[in-house]
Amino acid sequence: MYYAEQSRRGVGSAVVIDGSIYLIDCGEGVAARYRQAGLGPPGFTHGLEDLQAVFFSHLHSDHTIGYPGLLVAGFLNGLRNRTEPIQIYGPGPRGSVKDMFADRPANILVNPQNPMPGTADLTRDLLAAYATDLNERALRRGSGANPEASFDARDIQLPAGIEYELGGDPAPEMEPFAVHEDANVRVLATLVDHRPAFPAFGFRFETPDGVIVFSGDTRPTPNVIRLARGADILVHEVIAVPAMERLLVEPAARARLGDIASSHTAADAVGSVASAAGVTKLVLSPVLPPTADDSDFDIVRATFAGEIVVGRDLDQIAVGR
Ligand SMILES: [Zn+2]
Structure with a gap:
């Protein structure tokens, strides 16, 4: 496993301002570190009350693999105590993969109908993938936070005139x-x-x-x-x-x-x-x-x-x- 060294788990940082919490990236172990850092109210059914927003720098898995845990386990961790959704910001869809692999054709292409999804699609599809769990628990409890309404995920829109061209400068x-x-x-x-x-x-x-x-x-x-x-x-x-x-x-x-x-x-x-x-x-x-x-x-x-x-x-x- 890549992150064998326990003094550094996956990528993630938090900015805390007067008790309000902003996360930057959600790598492996972010939920555990969030608890260990004493962020949010303590207790098994608390934690996410003070999380205002999450910012994804990019969608490589070492920056996002902890995100499903945040989305899916959120109902256990204080979402029901919130009145406002958690704001999620991150890259939008890249669009075509042709520009990326023009000089070395990909022989593996996952999810060809949407091969480069952005943050909004990632969020929607993760919740869809975990629907069995989310719906079973919701049916049993009969009430609680709706995960689809608890996270307001949006793709960061690039300023007008900024476009990426094949072989060009991505920044x-x-x-x-x-x-x-x-x-x-x-x-x-x-x-x-x-x-x-x-x-x-x-x-x-x-x-x-x-x-x-x-x-x-x-x-x-x-x-x-x-x-x-x-x-x-x-x-x-x-x-x-x-x-x-x-x-x-x-x-x-x-x-x-x-x-x-x-x-x-x-x-x-x-x-x-x-x-x-x-x-x-x-x-x-x-x-x-x-x-x-x-x-x-x-x-x-x-x-x-x-x-x-x-x-x-x-x-x-x-x-x-
Ligand atoms: Zn990366």
């Missing part, structure tokens, strides 16, 4: 654009470069206490620098290539390392992103591979003079008050 230079606003926070997004994934987003949370930016999965791109300009905290993904080499001992796996590394940001490049953006603090997360040692990131210090945190599960970092 053309752009101004960050607003995707969510409420009494606590304004959330902006930008396209990042996690090719061949498209669209893939980074997010900027502007709160009364400070600004927190999440890069999502990306190679270095000017869009992240623009998104993170002057932020208090930049949570940036990172790949430790030497640690990957220690992990990938089989030649076939090792041969793919260049391909993997090209869609991520290496430890010797992430500091420059943080410096160019002028952020106060750099938090390295998600860490690839999860088994990497802190010493694999000593090199970040060479290009960033601010505070550096090598992310581990359940780290809590304060901003402002």
Whole structure:
């Protein structure tokens, strides 16, 4: 199993503002970590009362595999105590797969009638797949939260004029654009470069206490620098290539390392992103591979003079008050 190292389970972060909770990505183990972090009211039938919104950076399974648990077990965890649905934001459908595989025809194509579903389709189809469980339990209880009404999932609409062309740049230079606003926070997004994934987003949370930016999965791109300009905290993904080499001992796996590394940001490049953006603090997360040692990131210090945190599960970092 990929996430064997228990100090780092799947990808997920939370921004907490005056008790309101915003999740960024839902990887493996996110529900357990949510509980362990003390988010939401305690108790078996509580938890999701204070979750306002979930933001998916992209729809790779290591960022979404915990999502069915959130959707399906939600009725046990406080959904019935809510009056407003949980807002879900994420990439829209990519559309055709032809653009992606033009130069290497796919001999496997899952769900050809909708091969690249977006966040709204993902949500609808997950609830449909679990309908037996959801309906059996609803029939037995006779009341409770309707999961289909409890999650308001929408695809993030790209600004007019932003389109992806075959072989083109999946993250053309752009101004960050607003995707969510409420009494606590304004959330902006930008396209990042996690090719061949498209669209893939980074997010900027502007709160009364400070600004927190999440890069999502990306190679270095000017869009992240623009998104993170002057932020208090930049949570940036990172790949430790030497640690990957220690992990990938089989030649076939090792041969793919260049391909993997090209869609991520290496430890010797992430500091420059943080410096160019002028952020106060750099938090390295998600860490690839999860088994990497802190010493694999000593090199970040060479290009960033601010505070550096090598992310581990359940780290809590304060901003402002
Ligand atoms: Zn990814």
